[in-house]
Amino acid sequence: MNTDAIGGVLGLALTLGFWFGRGTWSPLAAMFPNTVIVVLGLLSLALLIKSWVRPTVQPIFADGNRTRMALTAVALGLWIWSMRWAGFYLSSLVFFALLTVYIAAASRRVTLRNVGVWVVIVAVEVAVLQFVFANLLAVRLPAGPFAP
Amino acid sequence: MDVLAAALQQLFTPYHLMLVLVGTTVGLFVGAMPGLSATMALAVLLPFTFTMDALPGLIALGSVYMGAIYGGSFAAILINAPGTPSSVATTFEGYPMAKAGRAEEAITAATIASVVGGLFGVFALLLLAPPLAAFSLRFGPPEYFWVAVLGLTLIGGLSSGSLLKGLMGGALGVLISIIGVSPIGGESRFTYGFPALQGGVELIVALIGLFVIPELLVMAGTGVGALAKSKLGTARGLLLSTTKKVLSMPGNLLRSVIVGEIVSVIPGAGGNIAGLIAYNEAKRWSKHPEEYGKGSLEGLVASESSNNVTVAGSMVPLLTLGIPGAPPDALILGAMLMHGLRPGAELFTTQGALTYGFILSMGVSAIVMLPIGLFGGRLIYQAVVRVPPSFLVPTVASMAILGSFALRNSMTDVMIMLALGLLGFALKEVGFHPAPIALGLILGPIAETGFVQSRLMGSSYAIPYLKLVESPLSQALIALCVLAIVWPLVSDWRRRRAAKVGRSA
Incomplete structure (x- = not known):
């Protein structure tokens, strides 16, 4: 399995989960989480790109039944x-x-x-x-x- | 010297020595249970100390604290569960050692390293308390922010394989740590309409989930215990040989205890950060970095020696300034105030015999850890090896459930533990190590509070963020951050160039 692609998709799903979990916060409360969400999203996209260019392929859930x-x-x-x-x-x-x-x-x-x-x-x-x-x-x- | 002599005379009575012995033992077994932290052990003990005199009360609390921080290493080594947050880094090498049949060696090394760390912390407290206290006062919000950033640079060392996945894990950990009420402004964030999430995600709950649940599922899937390769009764001569090995790395020990001392005097940092930084530094300076993550004794020694320094180290701001650096310190402060002892320089003069007696009792506790730890560790190890996986999986699962529940008497915490455990398992399968997630969880709140408070402090500036880079200490920390990022890249480049030259020659 291309674990980079799965990781990238999981990362994007988590990014969206946190993005839509935001509320109407004051700028001080929103500043830090918004920045980290964007960072997570960008890193997930980078991992997805890597999964096309130089994918990591390994079996998953293979340690046991x-x-x-x-x-x-x-x-x-x-x-x-x-x-x-x-x-x-x-x-x-x-x-x-x-x-x-x-x-x-x-x-x-x-x-x-x-x-x-x-x-x-x-x-x-x-x-x-x-x-x-x-x-x-x-x-x-x-x-x-x-x-x- | 007279005060020290009087303190020694007060300490070395059968009653006080018995308190050290019992306190260290109780702390050790509480710390060994995942989820039962040093804070909880001290909180349970605190009411009993009110009826005691000041010195025996403080001796009991200090010994339990010392024993609990060390006891956390047992669960970390044997079942990959950080017994206390301070032993997170111990899981990275301790558990692989145990899986490779070296559990007794790991426990012995952790014991010796903890004794060394505990004793160093006491000596530093005795000799360097005033200058260290002055140093700790120089840390404001901007410096805390940079300490957290410096901590986050460890991700490169902890991501084992993919730096990209390590950074993603760190960001995810930070976001999980944000769930709940914001530190500035008190607004609910990422609660998704569930009021129960306002309390946020407890660090130890997340750690139990991320580290224990994946191992449990693998154990259930394979039907083989994690310590299947271990053989009982092979420990003859192990104490001597492991002691030699641990003491043959003086550079690693010295660096780790110094890291532990520096981190512990900064209020709010603590054993978990000290262990992680010391671990990363050990890996950075190691001649065999490729062994890390596979059962490196160096990494284990670094983590355990530094986290036990923090017990006495965190007493520096507590005894000199009245600032509790960690939750257990706050309980000790409570006990001191109950007995009419006010922290400050006077404590060392007017109550000198009592204060030094308390400090020295922590040193005795560190020494007592050696026999108790070796004996208790062997007992726990034998129990874990003898229990078949069919019993071990549900036993560890019930400990994880109880440990998560016990922190706040909350079933929500137990559900969070399982949810994070399953997420951690899925992520681990696709190459995300839980260590960067744990690092994000630990450092996220420190980074955010430091960042937002610095922004508020700089409100009067044309560019408010300049406050973050204003002080010389901030600038020194920024330089360390840059060095921490650039150094591995440079050494990696040099290694590759050397290999290339070697091939062409």
């Missing part, structure tokens, strides 16, 4: 999203265990007994994390349905 990487990213998103209403403990228990089983299954045969043992380990580990952060470090973690 792409489906597993994508599903892990989705699982992380769902983990964070569910934490708002399910609380830290419940959402972490579910997604921690799911990720453990999913990643382990890529390299070995997973039995029902394995899953049972892992769920117990995960339950203890998440409980320890919850205790350290909530009780020792006084962080108010999302409580979910177990809120007092």
Whole structure:
């Protein structure tokens, strides 16, 4: 893949995203961000030109199984999203265990007994994390349905 | 000398030494957790110090601070997550070393470098506090702007491959740092209608996302732990051999601690900038710059020695002028004021034994880091190596989530962390290293504030921007910026010419 071309397009997309994200700011508040947006846009154009003249060609997302990487990213998103209403403990228990089983299954045969043992380990580990952060470090973690 | 003797006598009691030991250990483990910064550790500890006498309270705070800055290197080396912002540059060499099966060597080197840095900072504070404080007062908005620009010239050294992509990454980092309320005028920028974005993007949240999430996804994709090449139980003689290696680079160590000292006395700069500048200078002066990014011990030593100087270094403006250079210093200032201690020259005379006792306790803390760090580092390393990737990925993910959340008790921060992580992953795949983005994030606010304030200061001038180049210190910094840009080009040209001559001969 021509990574310079992809990088240039990504850069231009980000430039446009920031350009249209501007508001009616005072000159002092607008001066610096406007300058940096223009710089990013110019650099993106320069990278696009380079992609035609002297492109860098290399494979992308080649370090491992792409489906597993994508599903892990989705699982992380769902983990964070569910934490708002399910609380830290419940959402972490579910997604921690799911990720453990999913990643382990890529390299070995997973039995029902394995899953049972892992769920117990995960339950203890998440409980320890919850205790350290909530009780020792006084962080108010999302409580979910177990809120007092 | 009498004051120093009295300070030593006060410090070397079992109670005070125990406080140093416990404080350093607690700081180390808190710093090792991504997202739990030195500020947070000190904030949790602060209320407990109110019931203590002044000296033990300050000893506890100083030791936790010292331990936390060093502890950040563990997460940086083992999971590519800067435990504290000060260890950003440590990830550049520490993590590649760990991936190549040299994690224990990296931890040992980081420990020795941190001890050297910590001790240098204490000596500089003892001997040079008044002149350094006077130097720090010469920095106004124009000088801050040029310091930030000087920092941004590091992009050339950090972009590993494409300078164009490095510059784009730097610009993107600066734009991300602008999100939220503007420092001058208080206007909301780039919030896209989401009030939650008004708080801006926390530096450590962005760093966790940019550095940790891409590694997690690769680990999940390959099903192999990042430290798969590491073998336990191969560390015999490692301490001695690594100590020899670290101490055999005195030039690198000296340059890095001096950089750390200079940066740390400038209020608002701090360990992250010191580490990055020291790293870049180490690379610039290295005989083997091609090894950087692949696990160079020099780069790791530069980063770790300079960031630990900043702990005692930032006490220079705090103790002499009452200016807290970094958030943890503000908490220490709070503790001092609670105990009726007012910063200034008098502190060193009327409360000499107490003040020097506090300073010396940081030196003891730096020494104590050696056994605690080597033992604790080995424990954490063994845990990371033994845990299979199927457990390591969700464990690190939960630490990233908790670390991002804990800063402001905000789920928005966690979502920002993931969004930046996925963006960072996509960008990394097409050749954008996260380091320039991190640099932009760190220096963006300093550059903008310095630039806009200088523009306001120059309002009465025919050309307001002349304020930026008026002072001799600004001019010296501009000269350094030019040198920083031109020097690599000249040395690159000379290298190519030498190679050409060699081929033709």
